[in-house]
Amino acid sequence: MAQETSPPRSPFASTALYVGDLDPSVNEAQIFDIFKQIGNVMSVRLCRDMVTKRSLGYAYVNYNNTQDASRAIEELNFMPVNGKPVRIMFSYRDPSIRKSGSGNLFVKNLDKSIDNKALHDLFSPYGKILSCKIALDVSNVSKGHGFVQFDTEDAAHTAIEKINGTTLHDKQLFVGPFVRRQERDPPASKFNNVFVKNLSEITTDEDLQKLFGVFGPISSAVVMKEVDGKSKCFGFVNFENPEDAVKAVEDLHGTTFQDKELYVSRAQKKNEREAELKAKFEHERKDTEDKSPTNLYLKNLDDGIDDEKLKDMFSAFGNVTSCKVMRDPLGHSKGSGFVAFSTSDAALRAVAQMNGKMIGSKPLYVAMAQKKEERKAKLEAQFASRGPVNFPPPPLYSAVGQQLLYSRPAPMVPQQPAGFAMVRPNVGQMPGFFPPQRQQGHARVPFQQFMQRESTFHGSNSRTPAYGNNSFLAVLASHLASATPEQQRIMLGEQLYPLVDCIEHNHAGKITGMLLEMDQTEVLHLLESPEALNLKVSEAMEVLRDSQQRLIPPDLASLSLDDPLMS
Incomplete structure (x- = not known):
């Protein structure tokens, strides 16, 4: 007695469905309500961004049997949800099915009006379609090509035979096997379109036709023009045969035409050209980084120094290839610049002899030029090795409570003598709070004791930071030269702290x-x-x-740096 046999199950059948092209407003409840009409839905998972929790535009729906999943594809595929047609296909855990390219077709020269459903309807008579998609640009407009994957190679071959070369919406379609990018022929080996630049302003389309026509039949030759008809001095020539295009590039590149040296090469798409330029830039950057450093960064330049004077200052150390004083939009010096040498030895000599040298009224800062990432890494290394050491605020700046915040006592300041005054924040003295005299056993010597009482260019009532006071900086620099390292740190810190405090009050000591x-x-x-x-x-x-x-421990990870526990 013959037994009944069920129809053979498709090797691609599954209980899990991929639902793509979802509108961002679609949620899990909507998806569940739509798919439960077909059968018992086991689960729905809408994929979201881990940080923003916004929808990524696709979801997975699981049924408890393949029959319901197949029927959902047949009945719900391309159905509009919140105004946007969705795309449904079986979900495969094994990526080899998707990546193998088996039964996958590439379709181009499609009219912009053709959408996913129209493409699916066009190819569905020739076999079971696993996936079907029109390529879209960032504006969701068709790029004029798409992809169709059948469940068998035979179905794909049949579709090629029936559709390739046919006309749809007045456009002749190309249908062929999909070839992955890495498996395609290198674009430089076969091309028809040639790019030519550095043309004379008088060069016409006819001139291009005659110049390139000697290499073979030409489909088109055009000089690109501005809106007013003026030549852009570049153009394109399209050959019928790739061999003729290659020959034209080889023979005409670098030749002179109408008193101009031509640049002739294979025409490239914008994204291809950008990728090539990026790769070239990265290669040059890496080569530069691999070489010994030759570029110097300068700060604290006197306002009277220009590019020419800068070159004269550094040419004694070696061949200067370039130098530049940085300026603001009004042409005023920013006090910084760059000097590049031809050899690293010259650059190292310049750093050794010029860093800290008084040029005009300022000590010059000279160091190897660094990128922002390198500067940050250096700062992190210093921070990691030494830890976040607080610099105590000057005593007149804070009340007694603030002294308790820091791990070491602040340097005590004697009553202000007439003459040179320490630069301090613009705050009044707290009622009832008087600056104490030097603490017993405190060995630090404040900055004022290093200053000459005869200095009178600051009054005794100065309380505000004085940016850009060259006379003050010159006096400070001279006193630093005769101070011990610990005294230098105190002197600089007393001037730096109030300025930092104005920018970042909560962490002024650490910074x-x-x-x-x-x-x-x-x-x-x-x-x-x-x-x-x-x-x-x-x-x-x-x-x-x-x-x-x-x-910080995980339970404090949500606190910001400005929260009390982080200070």
Whole structure:
């Protein structure tokens, strides 16, 4: 007795469905309500961004049998949900099915009006379609090509035979096997379109036709023009045969035509050209990084120094290939610049002899040029090795409670003598709070004791930071030269702290301590330049935030750096 046999199950059948092209407003409940009409839905998972929790535009629906899943594809595929047609196909855990390319077709020269459903309807008579998609640009407009994957190679071959070369919406279709990018012939080996630039303004389409026509039949030759008809001095020539195009590039590139040296090459698509330029830039950048450093960064330049004077200053150390003083939009010097040498030895000699040298009224800062990432890495390394050492605020700046916040006592300041005054924040003295005299056993010597009482260019009532005061910086630099390292740190810190406090009050002590680890001439530059100080404070805050993110326990991870527990 013959037994009944069920129809053979498709090797691609599954109980899991992929639902794509979803509108961002679609949620899990909507998807469940739609698919439960077909059968018992086991689960629905709408994929979302891990950070923003916004929909990624696709979901997975699981039935408890393949029959319901197949019927859902047949009845719901391309159904509009919230105004946008969805695309449904079986979900395969094995990526080899998708990546093999078996039964996968590439279709091009499609009219812009052809959508996923129209493409599916066009190919469905020739076999079971696993997936069907029109390629869209960023504006969701068709790129004029698409992809269709059948469940068998035979169905795909039949579709090629029946549709390739046919006309749809007045356009002749091309249908062929899909070839992955890495398996295609290199584009440089076969091309028809030639790009030519550096043309004379008088060159016409006819001139291009005659010039390139000697190499073979030409489909078109055009000189690109502006809106007013003026030549853009470049154009394109399309050959019928790739061999003729290659020959034209080889023979005409670098030749002279109408007193202009031509640049002739294979025409490239915009994305291909951008990718090539990016790769070239990355290669050159890597080569530059691999070489010994030859580029110097300068700060604290006197306002009277221009490019020519800068070159004269550094040419004694070797061949200067370029030098530049940075300027603002009004042409005023920013006090910084760059000098590039032809050899690294010359650059190293310049750093050794010029860094800290008094040029005009300022000590020059000279160092190897670094990118922002390198500067941040260096700052992180310093922070990691030394830890977040607080610099105590000057005593007149804070009340008694603030002294308790820091781990070490602040340097005590004697009553202000007439003459030179320490630069301090613009705050009044708290009622009932008087600056104490020097603490017993406290060995630090405040900055004022290093200053000559005869200095009178600051009054005794000065209370505000004086950016850009060259006379003050010159006096400060001279006193630093005769001070011990600990005294230098105190002197610089007393000037730097109130400026940092104005920018980042909650972490002024930590940031000041970090900045004092830098070269002395660079700290002097920060006292002079608000722009440079703002940049360094921002970099220091990044390092602090990164450090706190790594160190705080998980239950505190949601706190910001400005929360009390993080200070």
